[in-house]
Amino acid sequence: MALLLVEDEPNVVSVIKRGLADFGFDVSVAGNGLTGLQMALSHPFDLIILDVMLPGIDGVQICKRIREKNTSVPILMLTALDSTENIVTGLDTGADDYMVKPFKIAELAARLRTLLRRRQNDNQPANTLYKIADLEVDVEAKTVYQGDVALNLTPTEYRLLEYFVKNQKKVLSRIQILENVWDIDFNLGTNVVDVYVNYLRKKLEKNSNHKLIHTVFGMGYMFKDSD
Numbered sequence: 001m002a003l004l005l006v007e008d009e010p011n012v013v014s015v016i017k018r019g020l021a022d023f024g025f026d027v028s029v030a031g032n033g034l035t036g037l038q039m040a041l042s043h044p045f046d047l048i049i050l051d052v053m054l055p056g057i058d059g060v061q062i063c064k065r066i067r068e069k070n071t072s073v074p075i076l077m078l079t080a081l082d083s084t085e086n087i088v089t090g091l092d093t094g095a096d097d098y099m100v101k102p103f104k105i106a107e108l109a110a111r112l113r114t115l116l117r118r119r120q121n122d123n124q125p126a127n128t129l130y131k132i133a134d135l136e137v138d139v140e141a142k143t144v145y146q147g148d149v150a151l152n153l154t155p156t157e158y159r160l161l162e163y164f165v166k167n168q169k170k171v172l173s174r175i176q177i178l179e180n181v182w183d184i185d186f187n188l189g190t191n192v193v194d195v196y197v198n199y200l201r202k203k204l205e206k207n208s209n210h211k212l213i214h215t216v217f218g219m220g221y222m223f224k225d226s227d
Helices: 012-021 033-042 057-071 085-091 103-124 155-166 174-182 193-206
Strands: 002-006 024-028 047-051 073-077 097-100 129-132 135-138 142-145 213-216 220-223
Touching: 002 012, 002 033, 012 024, 012 103, 024 033, 024 057, 033 057, 047 057, 057 073, 057 085, 073 085, 073 103, 085 097, 085 155, 085 193, 097 103, 129 155, 135 155, 155 174, 155 193, 155 220, 174 193, 174 220, 193 213
Parallel strands: 002 024, 002 047, 047 073, 073 097
Antiparallel strands: 129 135, 135 142, 213 220
């Protein structure tokens, strides 16, 4: 697998490049943001790893620029910052996953394989249309309509909604949501799930009287029409 690593710390580059080679990844390296952006836009990489803090242009801006041209390549962001706000910022720019330094190479490789599997699954047509109340989710076209209005969701919000509509009237724990929407187990001390549920809930209820996301106190969330 051809992988682009955009990282300016030589020691980190050495560890990742040597470690991922053992797992079958062919790693190309860019030591600054501008070079990384140019390489990402001019070569068909299977995966991209972006450090957040980079000289020239930071990883968040690189991710945003990549997503303007390429919506399919999996992107994993690396950072020393582990706050919920930083995780949400990275994911909202289009990143698929987020790892905090320091980390183990085996876990990084596992995360990358998961991203590849998810992308392969996303490319398989689903031919399924879900309807609940005034909401319509087409998992093949990846579109969401509320009546005649198309909803503008971030990639993470869409994955969360798709998981909800496929599991209507079930109590879903935060751990289940983490494992199925992000395919990973974030530090459970963060409230990433609650933040994204709140984002999605606001968008769904902005122009509708239907309340679809319900909090089940002490257990998680349930997706159903309250009427």
